Amino acid sequence: MPHLTRRRPDRRLILLLGALAACGPLGTDIYLPSLPAIAASFGVPAAAAAATLTAFIAGFSIGMVLYGPISDAYGRRPVLLAGLGLFVVASVACWLSASINQLIVMRFLQALGAGAASVLARTIARDAHEPGEASKVLSMVALVTSVGPLLAPLIGGQLLLLGDWRTVFVALTLFGAFCSVAAWLRVPETWPREKRANQAVLQSFAAYGRLLRDPAVWGHLLCGGMVFAAMFTYITETPFVYIQYFHISPQHHGRQLSEHALCRPVRRAADDFRRIDAVASGAALFVAFACLTGWGGLWSMVAGLCCVIGVVGLLSANCATDLMSRYPDNAGAAAALFGATQLAFGALASFVxxxxxxxxxxxxxxxxxxxxxxxYVGRVLIVRGHGREALALST
Known part of the structure; x- marks a missing residue:
């Protein structure tokens, strides 16, 4: 298919790209109410069932790092279709898994496929529109994508009423098949051959090395990554704490997850992310106090978690923007590193x-x-980095 010339936003394409970008969040959130059932089905402890989520996050994180540079070298469309194909095949394998270890491996592969859809949906939206329109289109894609975290836990809880936990993977298989067919028919190639470079992958990895030598970059990674890790700790553990410890039904837990997603602000303004991080750190410590002492019971934990989750999108967006502004010549590598590190910290937290x-x-x-x-340590590193830059400019 010939590549797409830049044009005004196509609402149908935006809806499709939003659905593609939702593959990752949907693959994570829809099966959370099923984690206790998975543990019981295979006769394994809760930690083994939670490892399926850790594997998904790890695979998604690796995919985010790889797919951008690979699509720079070989084009968006073939990489996207290959990733969607992997997502569908792995979803079928998850559905048919005969052991917890097989499910863990298949979840990792499923996430690798979902990574292509999530990363390239945004890249295609940026490629296909003029710079003035691209930011608006990406905002609309993000709005469509945000529906996934709102509905997925609720749908996952209801699916358990129709069958066992395998029903969730039947639904993911059907969703992936729909996205694959729609992408084949509707998503054009947006990266022309003359812009492709076979050395793009190596160049991107070299940029990662330069970024990681800067302490201020680590400040951004910690600042944005730790709030993400806190969110994935909540995602991993609340199915067991809420359902088994506090005896909440899976359907009610799914509704609570959806309500928590409403805490996330839709508008991402250029606020002072250092103040936002102070709020996130304070709320995280309050959650720790409530969990360890039992003060206030379930609702105290819910209130604190809502505060933490409520700043995830805002803090992440502002940290990423500041990081890309710090490295304008390597903005793509900076964005990929930030996103992949967030997911890596999330995977580590869910494992721990x-x-x-x-x-x-x-x-x-x-x-x-x-x-x-x-x-908070990340915030300190960022403040010191900005202070050194201001001092250098004044001398």
Missing amino acids: VGLFPGISPAGMGWTIGVCGVLG
């Missing part, structure tokens, strides 16, 4: 919280508390 024995809020409290402290 699964190591705590028993079903109680304690593991969630300790993990989110550490995230709050490390997030």
Whole structure:
């Protein structure tokens, strides 16, 4: 298919790109109410079931780093279609998994496929429109994508009424098949051959090395990454804490996850992210206190978690914007590194919280508390970096 010339926004294409970008959040959130059922089905502890989420996050993180440079070298459309094909095949394999280890491996592969859809949907939206329109289109894509975290847990809880946990993967298979057919028919190639470079992958990895040598970059990664890790700690652990410890039904838990998603601000203004991080760190420490002491019970934890989750999008957007402004010549690599690191921290946090024995809020409290402290360390590194730059400019 010939590549697309830049033109005014196509609402149908925007809806499709939003659905593609939602593959990752949907693949994560829709099966959360099923985690206790998965553990019971295979006769394994909660930590083993939670490892399926960790594997998904790890695969998604790796995919984010790889697919951008690969599509720069070989084009957007073939890489997107290959990723969607992998997502569908892996979803079928998850559905038919005979052991927890097989499910973990298939979830990793499923996430690799979802990574292509999520990353390239935004890249295609940027390619296909003039710079003045691109930001508006990306905002509309983000708005469509935000529907996934709102509806996915609710849908996942209702699917358990229709069958066992495998029903969730049947739904993901059908969703992936729909996206594959729609992408084949409707998504054009947006990256012309004359702009492709076979060395793009190597150049991008060299840029990653330059970024990681800057302490201020690590400040941004910690600041944005730790709030993401706190959110994934919540995503991993609350199915067990809410359903098994506080005896909330899976359907009610799905509704609570959807309500928590409403805490996320839709508008992403250029606010002072250092102040936002202070709010996130303070809320994380409050959650840790509530979980470890039991003060206020469930609703105290819910209120604190809502504050943490409420700033995830805003803090992440502002950290990423400041980081890309710091490295304008490597903005793509900076954005990919930031996104991949967020997911890596999320995977690490979901793994660590699964190591705590028993079903109680304690593991969630300790993990989110550490995230709050490390997030504040990131804020300090950013402030010092900006201070050195201001001093250099004044001399």
